[in-house]
Amino acid sequence: MAQYGFTPPAAFRPVMVFIDGGYVREIFREKFGHDSIDFHRLVTIMNEYPFRGKSIQGELLRAYYYDAIVEQTEDPHLFSRQQAYFDNIEKSPDIQVRLGRLIRTHAGYRQKGVDVLLAIDMLSMAFQNRYEIAIFLGGDDDFVDLIDAVKNSAGKRVFGFYYPHRISRRLFNSFDQRFELDENILNSIKKQGDHSAPGTDKKGGNARF
Numbered sequence: 218m219a220q221y222g223f224t225p226p227a228a229f230r231p232v233m234v235f236i237d238g239g240y241v242r243e244i245f246r247e248k249f250g251h252d253s254i255d256f257h258r259l260v261t262i263m264n265e266y267p268f269r270g271k272s273i274q275g276e277l278l279r280a281y282y283y284d285a286i287v288e289q290t291e292d293p294h295l296f297s298r299q300q301a302y303f304d305n306i307e308k309s310p311d312i313q314v315r316l317g318r319l320i321r322t323h324a325g326y327r328q329k330g331v332d333v334l335l336a337i338d339m340l341s342m343a344f345q346n347r348y349e350i351a352i353f354l355g356g357d358d359d360f361v362d363l364i365d366a367v368k369n370s371a372g373k374r375v376f377g378f379y380y381p382h383r384i385s386r387r388l389f390n391s392f393d394q395r396f397e398l399d400e401n402i403l404n405s406i407k408k409q410g411d412h413s414a415p416g417t418d419k420k421g422g423n424a425r426f
């Protein structure tokens with residue numbers, strides 16, 4: 218029998234967060250001129266915001282942050298600065314940093330292997346039933362097939378966080394639910410001060426050290 222005034226406890230669903238680091242850093246550089254970001258706060262928002270007012274809640278198992286690092290032999294100073302940045306992210310107990318390579322080209326530095334790492338982790342963990350809901354932060358059209366495979370082959374739900382001026386339309390449409398990185402969120406995860414950023418954006422350019 219229903220009890221008046223009784224609110225049933227929320228049901229928890231296992232969640233994993235996947236962050237395209239180059240994407241969010243590029244947004245910050247464009248908007249604030251630096252990429253000093255409180256990633257612990259960002260992950261907390263990504264895990265809580267989609268479930269506000271819902272009968273289910275997300276149980277965060279782990280968040281994965283993907284980026285690229287230069288070879289130590291290629292540029293020891295840049296490597297050291299990047300490593301310090303990534304070590305700071307990984308101080309958060311819920312975040313694991315996964316790194317591809319930062320390769321020097323005629324146009325500057327360019328990421329290699331990052332998208333592949335993200336795709337392998339997100340898809341393999343889906344088939345291993347490590348999570349029910351993936352919360353993804355990124356904007357590249359290259360991820361569309363990954364999102365479709367996680368949803369349609371592994372049977373998981375994928376929620377997407379995105380920046381409105383940097384999101385593929387196909388990727389936007391592929392998400393089960395969509396959440397904008399609006400001004401309030403961006404300002405809430407911005408650390409005070411202008412701190413040096415690690416390397417370059419996803420598309421290449423000069424290292425920012």
